[in-house]
Amino acid sequence: MEIQYYIYLSLILFFIGVLGVIIRRNLLIIFMCIELMLNAVILLLISFSKMHADGGSKLQLVDASKAASDGQVFVFFIMVVAAAEVAIGLAIIIMMYKNLHNISSQFLNRLKN
Amino acid sequence: MTPQAILFCILAIIAIVAAIMVIIQKNPIKSILWLLVVFFALSAIYFSLNAQFLAIINLIVYAGAIMVLFLFVLMLINFKSLETIQKKYRFVFYAVVIVCGVLTLLMLLINQTQSLQKVSILNDSNNVGLIENLGKTLYLDYGVPFELTSILFLTAIIGAVLLSKIKKIEI
Numbered sequence: 001m002e003i004q005y006y007i008y009l010s011l012i013l014f015f016i017g018v019l020g021v022i023i024r025r026n027l028l029i030i031f032m033c034i035e036l037m038l039n040a041v042i043l044l045l046i047s048f049s050k051m052h053a054d055g056g057s058k059l060q061l062v063d064a065s066k067a068a069s070d071g072q073v074f075v076f077f078i079m080v081v082a083a084a085e086v087a088i089g090l091a092i093i094i095m096m097y098k099n100l101h102n103i104s105s106q107f108l109n110r111l112k113n
Numbered sequence: 114m115t116p117q118a119i120l121f122c123i124l125a126i127i128a129i130v131a132a133i134m135v136i137i138q139k140n141p142i143k144s145i146l147w148l149l150v151v152f153f154a155l156s157a158i159y160f161s162l163n164a165q166f167l168a169i170i171n172l173i174v175y176a177g178a179i180m181v182l183f184l185f186v187l188m189l190i191n192f193k194s195l196e197t198i199q200k201k202y203r204f205v206f207y208a209v210v211i212v213c214g215v216l217t218l219l220m221l222l223i224n225q226t227q228s229l230q231k232v233s234i235l236n237d238s239n240n241v242g243l244i245e246n247l248g249k250t251l252y253l254d255y256g257v258p259f260e261l262t263s264i265l266f267l268t269a270i271i272g273a274v275l276l277s278k279i280k281k282i283e284i
Contacts, residue, residue, distance in 0.1 A: 001118050003232045007223050009125045009158075013132055013151075015216045020136035022208040028141050028187060032148050035179065036132055039155055042171070050162045050234050053241045068241040069250040075167050076251065079174055080262045084269035086179050090186045091276040097190050 006047035013040035027093050027103045031086070038082050045071045045078075120161060128154040145183050152176045162234070164242040 013036060020033030049071030052064045093103055100107050114122075131150035138144040152175045159168035223229060240246060251259060 001115070001121060001234045003229060003234055004223060005121065005125075006158075006162075006234070007229070008220060009128065011216060011219055011223075012129055015212050016129070016132040016136060019208060019212045022212070023205050024136060026141060028183065028190075029136065029144055032135060032144060032183065035175070036135065036148065036151065039152065039171075039175070042167075043155060043158065046159055046162050046164045046167060047234065049164070049241065051232060053163065053239045054234060065239075065241060066250070066254075068239075069246050070254070072164055072167055072242060072247055073250050073255055075164075076170075077258065077262065079170065080265065083174065083179065084265055086182060087269045087273045088276070090182060091273040094186060094189065095276050095279065101191075103190060 003047060003051050007044065010040045010044040010047070013037075013043070025104045025106055027096070027105055030105065031089050031093070034085070035082060038078055042075050042078055045075050117161060121158065124154045124157050124161075128158075141187055142184070145180060145187065149176055149180055152180070162242075163239055166242055166244045166247055 017033040017037035017040065020036070021030050024030055024033070049068045052071065053068035055064055096107070097103050100110075128151050131147045131154065134147040135144045135151065138147060152171065156168045156171045156176075159165075159171060
């Protein structure tokens with residue numbers, strides 16, 4: 001397997017997420033698309049980590065196996081940020097539903113006043 | 114094609130189809146369930162990339178915790194009253210065209226990149242993804258960011274509690 005196919009899969013998933021953020025109005029779906037984009041990035045990090053661990057990289061790193069585990073540790077931090085973001089975001093969505101009885105992103109333009 | 118390539122193709126097709134279903138489903142519950150399918154497929158790919166611990170963590174945290182939280186919030190919300198906005202098909206068309214254009218451009222760029230040419234991911238296993246190595250890296254090299262992570266979580270928890278205590282705002 002070449003690394004390029006993993007990058008293609010990651011790009012396709014990321015852009016499906018971007019498309020969902022653009023065309024959907026439901027805030028929950030927008031949040032789910034953000035999760036999808038984060039997962040695409042995680043896939044990219046893990047496949048590059050595997051690339052370095054196998055010594056397939058042409059970048060001439062000093063310590064390839066350290067680079068490989070660094071890549072996987074960064075995935076932890078992405079997951080932490082995702083979890084914190086979901087906790088805050090869902091609280092904001094529930095607040096919005098309490099006030100407006102709707103969670104469409106169109107109603108957020110009332111923040112302008 | 115090697116067995117690994119066939120497995121990757123199947124999982125990739127499952128992930129892409131499920132991801133498309135996420136954004137075209139009308140019912141939010143169905144799109145949450147399709148997102149679960151995406152996460153399961155991606156976890157299987159992580160397994161094949163020697164990231165066993167991360168695959169399990171992905172299942173526990175994303176499929177287990179975050180998706181259940183989404184479902185829980187959706188149950189609290191009366192979603193019969195959502196989706197009343199008319200679709201602007203021209204806008205959707207422009208969005209699809211622009212996104213596909215950028216995607217094609219990036220794929221062509223990656224196809225041309227010299228440092229990624231003929232870099233193959235081998236079949237043999239290594240022990241990078243095992244919990245022992247990851248734990249050593251996390252606690253020895255990334256101790257300070259790990260502690261900062263706990264502060265981030267604390268801030269998120271306090272923020273969520275604070276948001277839920279606000280009374281109704283007059284608009």
